[in-house]
Amino acid sequence: MHKSVADLKVGEKGILGKISQASWALQLLELGCLPGTEVSLNYKMLGGPFCIDVCGHKLFLRTEEAQTLSLIE
Amino acid sequence: MPVKSNPKIALIGNPNSGKSSLFNQLTGLSQKVGNFPGVTVEKRSGTCQLDEYITAKIIDLPGTYSIYARSPQERVAVDILGHPAHEYFPDILVFIADAANLKRNLLLFTQVKDLGVPVVMALNMLDLASQAGIQLDIEQLHQELNVQVVPINARSGEGLADLKYILANPVKKLCQPLYDVEPIAPKLISAVKEKFDIQNNYQAYQLLQQGEHSTQLPQAEKKDLQELKEKHHFRASDFQSKETIGRYKVINNVLEKASTQSHTGLRRVFSKVDQWLTHPAWGYAFFIGLLLVLFQLIFALGNYPMHLLDQGFAWLTHQLHELLPTGMVNSVLTRGILPALAGIFVFIPQLLVFFTIVALLEESGYMSRVILLMDKFMRKFGLTGRSAVPLISNAACGVPALIACRDESSWRQKLSSIFITPLVNCSNRLPVYIILIALFIPYQTYAGIINLQGLVLLAMYFFSFFAAILSSWVLKLVVKNREQDYLLMELPYFTVPYWKDILKIAKSSLLGFSLQAARTVIPVSIIFWVLLNFGPAGPTENPAVFQGEMGIGQFFHETPTDPANSYAGELARLIEPIVRPLGFDGPIGLAVLSSFVAREVFVGSLATIYSQQEDVPTHSIIQRIESIVNPHSDGTPYALATVLSLLVFYTFAMQYFNILGLLVKHKTSWWAPMLQLVYMTGLAYLSAFAVYNVFS
Numbered sequence: 159m160h161k162s163v164a165d166l167k168v169g170e171k172g173i174l175g176k177i178s179q180a181s182w183a184l185q186l187l188e189l190g191c192l193p194g195t196e197v198s199l200n201y202k203m204l205g206g207p208f209c210i211d212v213c214g215h216k217l218f219l220r221t222e223e224a225q226t227l228s229l230i231e
Numbered sequence: 232m233p234v235k236s237n238p239k240i241a242l243i244g245n246p247n248s249g250k251s252s253l254f255n256q257l258t259g260l261s262q263k264v265g266n267f268p269g270v271t272v273e274k275r276s277g278t279c280q281l282d283e284y285i286t287a288k289i290i291d292l293p294g295t296y297s298i299y300a301r302s303p304q305e306r307v308a309v310d311i312l313g314h315p316a317h318e319y320f321p322d323i324l325v326f327i328a329d330a331a332n333l334k335r336n337l338l339l340f341t342q343v344k345d346l347g348v349p350v351v352m353a354l355n356m357l358d359l360a361s362q363a364g365i366q367l368d369i370e371q372l373h374q375e376l377n378v379q380v381v382p383i384n385a386r387s388g389e390g391l392a393d394l395k396y397i398l399a400n401p402v403k404k405l406c407q408p409l410y411d412v413e414p415i416a417p418k419l420i421s422a423v424k425e426k427f428d429i430q431n432n433y434q435a436y437q438l439l440q441q442g443e444h445s446t447q448l449p450q451a452e453k454k455d456l457q458e459l460k461e462k463h464h465f466r467a468s469d470f471q472s473k474e475t476i477g478r479y480k481v482i483n484n485v486l487e488k489a490s491t492q493s494h495t496g497l498r499r500v501f502s503k504v505d506q507w508l509t510h511p512a513w514g515y516a517f518f519i520g521l522l523l524v525l526f527q528l529i530f531a532l533g534n535y536p537m538h539l540l541d542q543g544f545a546w547l548t549h550q551l552h553e554l555l556p557t558g559m560v561n562s563v564l565t566r567g568i569l570p571a572l573a574g575i576f577v578f579i580p581q582l583l584v585f586f587t588i589v590a591l592l593e594e595s596g597y598m599s600r601v602i603l604l605m606d607k608f609m610r611k612f613g614l615t616g617r618s619a620v621p622l623i624s625n626a627a628c629g630v631p632a633l634i635a636c637r638d639e640s641s642w643r644q645k646l647s648s649i650f651i652t653p654l655v656n657c658s659n660r661l662p663v664y665i666i667l668i669a670l671f672i673p674y675q676t677y678a679g680i681i682n683l684q685g686l687v688l689l690a691m692y693f694f695s696f697f698a699a700i701l702s703s704w705v706l707k708l709v710v711k712n713r714e715q716d717y718l719l720m721e722l723p724y725f726t727v728p729y730w731k732d733i734l735k736i737a738k739s740s741l742l743g744f745s746l747q748a749a750r751t752v753i754p755v756s757i758i759f760w761v762l763l764n765f766g767p768a769g770p771t772e773n774p775a776v777f778q779g780e781m782g783i784g785q786f787f788h789e790t791p792t793d794p795a796n797s798y799a800g801e802l803a804r805l806i807e808p809i810v811r812p813l814g815f816d817g818p819i820g821l822a823v824l825s826s827f828v829a830r831e832v833f834v835g836s837l838a839t840i841y842s843q844q845e846d847v848p849t850h851s852i853i854q855r856i857e858s859i860v861n862p863h864s865d866g867t868p869y870a871l872a873t874v875l876s877l878l879v880f881y882t883f884a885m886q887y888f889n890i891l892g893l894l895v896k897h898k899t900s901w902w903a904p905m906l907q908l909v910y911m912t913g914l915a916y917l918s919a920f921a922v923y924n925v926f927s
Contacts, residue, residue, distance in 0.1 A: 183472070184475070188338060190479065206509075214334055215331075215335060216722060217719070217720075218603055218720050220719075
């Protein structure tokens with residue numbers, strides 16, 4: 159199983175890899191979640207939205223949405 | 232470039248980039264502005280005097296992250312900008328960019344620029360950018376993006392004169408696309424260009440991507456397009472992601488040259504605050520605490536001016552009653568229309584506080600935190616965090632509360648639109664609660680600061696909130712929601728609200744509510760006056776009326792027809808057995824009946840009914856209500872049980888005329904509205920019955 163943004167610990171950084179098929183994949187791209195960009199997990203709520211830092215701004219994702227963003231190891 | 236005397240100028244930008252503020256600044260129109268994504272839901276237009284000679288038509292396009300539409304509202308943008316022949320195709324497009332999130336904003340910018348629309352960039356929120364440690368080189372942006380860049384502050388109006396000057400004296404030059412899509416599908420694009428006689432690569436490519444939804448393209452051309460796409464194996468989302476990645480490469484290059492980022496502590500502080508505000512425990516605690524405080528404020532601030540207004544209305548009624556000759560006109564005015572209007576307008580102070588608070592919440596950016604906070608919880612009921620917003624404020628009524636009812640099967644959709652939508656829909660419940668509470672619930676304070684009225688409002692708020700989400704949950708069980716929605720959002724920065732904006736919004740909400748109320752209350756009060764003053768026994772028992780109609784002598788006694796013998800009295804007797812189990816008496820029953828037109832009519836009707844019962848109709852409405860004795864509660868004014876029952880009744884009872892209008896507009900079958908009426912009234916009746924029996 160590939161590591162995804164949902165597996166990041168608070169403060170941990172990673173490089174985005176592929177976005178897996180999902181209806182919101184293109185929206186993630188449009189919001190700047192491009193393969194090769196650096197992300198870091200800002201904070202997360204218990205099971206709730208994840209707040210990530212990507213290309214200079216904060217983005218809030220649900221767990222399912224964060225799981226579609228895989229990381230390069 | 233020669234300038235037309237009235238050029239069309241369109242505004243476009245990402246959600247929450249200040250587009251609506253700029254529109255308001257340019258046109259002087261006060262359009263709804265809010266600090267959460269998705270406030271502008273349709274295109275609006277106004278005019279702007281650019282200089283002595285040129286008046287431009289300003290068109291506000293819905294905010295969107297990219298030219299690829301995700302909703303019918305967003306489709307407006309591509310429909311207009313992708314078709315130079317469109318009647319709204321702008322002579323100049325103003326792209327409003329949020330400087331603090333420039334990278335993401337530039338995606339849409341490069342897309343509209345490559346469509347070949349002449350663009351000017353209005354760079355907004357530079358103050359927030361420098362707060363976040365971002366420095367921008369405007370000259371460099373101008374060079375790299377090949378566009379005129381004007382720094383502005385859309386809220387304060389700074390830089391507006393420069394923008395107007397540039398719009399009045401545009402420089403048009405042809406230039407290379409910032410990102411050329413041709414290599415993605417060279418053969419297909421040239422085929423489309425030839426077939427549809429288009430010069431611009433990106434226009435042709437967008438036709439391929441989104442042409443089938445276009446309102447501009449005739450059906451036959453859509454078919455041609457489809458054939459071309461099949462022949463050349465057009466892979467829409469593959470190509471779109473290629474394009475997006477390519478565009479970001481261009482944007483990264485531009486920003487590397489034109490911007491520098493340094494670290495500031497401020498962002499970290501805000502991030503901490505957000506972390507608390509969206510915390511599953513502290514976030515809710517804060518939210519409920521905030522509502523409690525705000526609801527307390529509504530009544531604490533409104534109580535004193537309300538009594539002043541009440542006395543004012545009583546004085547006015549008295550003066551009119553004395554001034555006008557005794558007769559029909561006098562009676563209609565002082566016993567019909569004026570008391571009814573007073574019944575609603577004395578509560579203006581409370582409503583003003585309420586609308587100001589709602590505007591403040593929206594403007595500050597807190598609503599977006601509520602969306603995040605509620606998302607997880609609301610999804611269990613088939614709603615999303617976004618649907619929490621219309622349940623709180625009436626401002627975002629254009630945002631559909633229900634996302635769950637997008638189902639293939641039409642009978643399910645029909646069922647849900649009949650039985651669930653009216654429960655979830657935001658339909659101005661809070662203002663009506665406020666009026667009823669201010670009127671009926673005594674103004675008592677506990678522990679010096681907490682007043683009963685505010686507590687009841689909070690309770691009613693949660694009651695209707697849970698009614699809405701529970702009904703949505705039922706819907707979720709009936710309709711299997713197959714469509715995936717997503718949260719995917721960013722938080723707008725907290726902004727210090729501009730009082731000018733807040734007051735403007737509060738004023739227009741209040742005006743809207745008042746006008747709507749006056750429109751319905753006046754005719755209803757006249758009808759009531761007639762019903763109250765004429766009876767089935769007619770002329771024989773009321774010789775005064777008869778004589779009056781013949782034009783002989785004095786028209787009316789100082790004491791009119793005994794209401795008990797009037798048509799209204801008859802009607803009240805008919806209704807009373809039906810409403811008695813809810814704790815209502817005849818007059819309340821009548822007023823409830825009238826409020827099927829619109830909820831706020833209730834208070835007006837009640838005031839009209841009660842003003843018949845005195846010799847001189849000059850008592851204030853509040854004194855009058857306080858002096859009315861509820862027959863079902865030994866001597867005390869309206870018992871708490873009756874009032875709560877009434878409030879609960881209004882949670883479910885329909886504003887029938889409004890919804891009827893909508894239904895008639897959208898579908899033609901009459902059985903659906905009838906069924907809805909029966910169902911909603913039944914629900915209102917049963918729940919009011921339950922509440923009355925619990926509390927009495």
